[in-house]
Amino acid sequence: MMRLRDLGGVASSAQLIAAGATAEALTRGVRSGTMMRPRRGYYALPAADPMAVNAVRAGGRLSCLSAAAKYGLWAGRDPRLHVTVPAKSTRLADPGVDVVRHWTTRSGGSEVWRVSVVDCLRSVVRCAPREDAVAVLDTAVTSGLARLADMASLVAGEPAWTAGVFARARPGSDSGIESIVRQRLTEGGHVVEQQVHVAGVGRVDLRVGGRLLVEIDGYAFHSDRGAFERDRHRDAELARRGLRVLRFSAAQVLDSWRQVEAAIDRAVTDPEVRYDTPLRTQQLRSLA
Known part of the structure; x- marks a missing residue:
């Protein structure tokens, strides 16, 4: 049973016998319900x-x-x-x-x-x-x-x-949604930087055109009140520093991309969007 769990809950009879199990023990396990046999020669835990x-x-x-x-x-x-x-x-x-x-x-x-x-x-x-x-x-x-x-x-x-x-792979996307935004914006002609560090705030998902900060909320976002409050604090701190941030959900990116892209395009070309605080892009060479 321990070896079966170590192998992800599913293993072959050869693997289990090599770990010390016997054919008789495997048969007893299936009969008792402590394991199941999804295919001949393979065993799985009921919770696999x-x-x-x-x-x-x-x-x-x-x-x-x-x-x-x-x-x-x-x-x-x-x-x-x-x-x-x-x-x-x-x-x-x-x-x-x-x-x-x-x-x-x-x-x-x-x-x-x-x-x-x-x-x-x-x-x-x-x-x-x-x-x-x-x-x-x-x-x-x-x-x-x-x-x-x-x-x-x-x-x-x-x-x-x-x-x-x-060749299109790049480091910096903590989620697939961030990668999709990067790909689409790059193909749209934007210069995109990922994992940008803002002093006093921390990492921001994307910076577009050297001016606009973009945050992407995943599917599990705001699963608790604390996460919601932390991101509201981050947005307020960025605004206090004269920086503009747009925040989008995964659903918006996947289901309403035209609206997302239009909002980013407009914000990047808006003369009121300021970029007057030194930012640095986090070094990601260790990932390469």
């Missing part, structure tokens, strides 16, 4: 992540955006289960959910329920829309799961067009 269990039941491992979600990265809004399965797999079971199967001859990682970080990033670039793929790469670099310097090596063995996607 349903996505992980469904991936094994479907004949493979979580991949692409589904694996990205389990690594704490941006996962877009694709509700389907992305699973990597061996290229020669046959008679795969139906897990009862909408599945996207990625057929591959390689899949690294010690966990039987999800691919490695490297294979996750590669599958995301091949499968996901470019904007989402870059957001996954950005959050992987910022979180430390990947290095910007490694992006070139991830292209090895991949289709030639993927190099352009990997």
